[in-house]
Amino acid sequence: MAEITFLNKEDANQFHNYIQKQLHSMVFDKKMILLLEDENKAKVKIDKGVQEILEACKKAFLQFIIKIKLNDWFKLILKEQYFYEDEDEQLQILDIVQSILDGNRNDLESLIHDLNMNKQIENAISQMFEESRTFSFDSFVRFRMRPFMEKLEKFVEISIDEYKMEQEYQMFIQTLRQFLAERAPKINHLHLLMEDGVTFYDEQYYEIRRAELVRMIDRRLISNHPVYIDSVTIAPLLSIAPSTIYLYTDDYEQPLVRTILNIFEERVQLKEMAEFYQNRTALF
Numbered sequence: 001m002a003e004i005t006f007l008n009k010e011d012a013n014q015f016h017n018y019i020q021k022q023l024h025s026m027v028f029d030k031k032m033i034l035l036l037e038d039e040n041k042a043k044v045k046i047d048k049g050v051q052e053i054l055e056a057c058k059k060a061f062l063q064f065i066i067k068i069k070l071n072d073w074f075k076l077i078l079k080e081q082y083f084y085e086d087e088d089e090q091l092q093i094l095d096i097v098q099s100i101l102d103g104n105r106n107d108l109e110s111l112i113h114d115l116n117m118n119k120q121i122e123n124a125i126s127q128m129f130e131e132s133r134t135f136s137f138d139s140f141v142r143f144r145m146r147p148f149m150e151k152l153e154k155f156v157e158i159s160i161d162e163y164k165m166e167q168e169y170q171m172f173i174q175t176l177r178q179f180l181a182e183r184a185p186k187i188n189h190l191h192l193l194m195e196d197g198v199t200f201y202d203e204q205y206y207e208i209r210r211a212e213l214v215r216m217i218d219r220r221l222i223s224n225h226p227v228y229i230d231s232v233t234i235a236p237l238l239s240i241a242p243s244t245i246y247l248y249t250d251d252y253e254q255p256l257v258r259t260i261l262n263i264f265e266e267r268v269q270l271k272e273m274a275e276f277y278q279n280r281t282a283l284f
Contacts, residue, residue: 003134004044004061011137014068016044019060058129062122069141073149077156089163096159108158120148172228173262176238179221180263183241186216190242193276194249194257198233205280216240234259244269248276 006012074097078084084093099105101117124144128135141149191201200208213236221235229235233256237245245264248271249257261268 005134005136006044007136007138011069012044015061015064015137018064018068019057054129058125061125062118065121065125066118070152073152074156077153078160081153082156082160084160093156093159093163096162097155100155100159108162117148121145124148173259176234176263177265180238180241183218183238185243186240188243189246190237190240190244191246191276192233192237192248192260193273194247194251194254195273198256200236201280205283230256230259234263237264243267246271246276248273 004015006015071094074094075090078090078093084090096105096108100108124140128140128144187202189203191203191205193199193201200213202208216239217231217235218239221229221238222231237260245260245268247257247260247268250273251257252270257270
């Protein structure tokens with residue numbers, strides 16, 4: 001018999017339930033026993049004589065760690081090392097962690113080197129099953145997974161930094177929205193062409209030259225936010241405070257477009273660049 005001991009009964013139950021969901025087989029239940037010895041100790045016993053069952057158990061054990069325990073460990077690191085007790089804050093940081101794990105944040109993933117998470121856990125599990133018929137899950141985590149657990153801290157550290165930056169960004173955007181709300185439009189409808197840079201056009205599609213844009217800029221924007229304010233695009237837009245911004249671009253996902261949308265919200269109408277040239281040609 002192979003035997004896995006869990007000091008936490010909930011872990012044992014989750015592991016057992018996860019195996020049942022994975023295999024969808026009554027045969028497996030006959031070859032595996034969940035033994036609850038007391039309130040704090042539980043055992044899962046697997047018939048090692050059936051190799052197919054043992055391999056299935058190893059795979060389920062891997063998925064149990066990745067899909068269930070990783071989140072618990074990340075939360076523990078947040079609470080014990082970084083003192084994040086608020087559940088809402090935890091969820092926001094964990095969302096960033098998950099986005100890195102899912103490969104959706106290449107900018108952050110590049111900061112973490114040599115961490116093939118699944119492979120490392122899989123190797124540790126295989127080695128444990130080969131060396132011992134009986135082991136404690138908690139000891140497995142404490143000793144076999146120690147280098148891995150240390151690397152998890154890097155995920156949390158990077159995600160916390162990103163979370164703080166996002167919070168600062170949102171506060172910054174809210175400040176600019178308040179500034180905008182207090183201004184009367186200098187031009188009601190502004191055309192903004194984003195092609196090899198950013199070019200401003202008035203309501204009649206006449207280009208607003210850079211010198212004129214500079215004269216329009218409210219100097220409080222630069223003095224109050226010297227690091228954050230883009231004096232080429234954002235500062236003139238906020239100073240003009242148009243009722244409508246017709247933004248022409250073929251790349252809606254570029255950061256400057258997202259920033260303009262975040263600040264000006266419903267005032268922005270996204271258009272394709274071809275439409276700008278069609279409209280301007282019709283007038284001239």
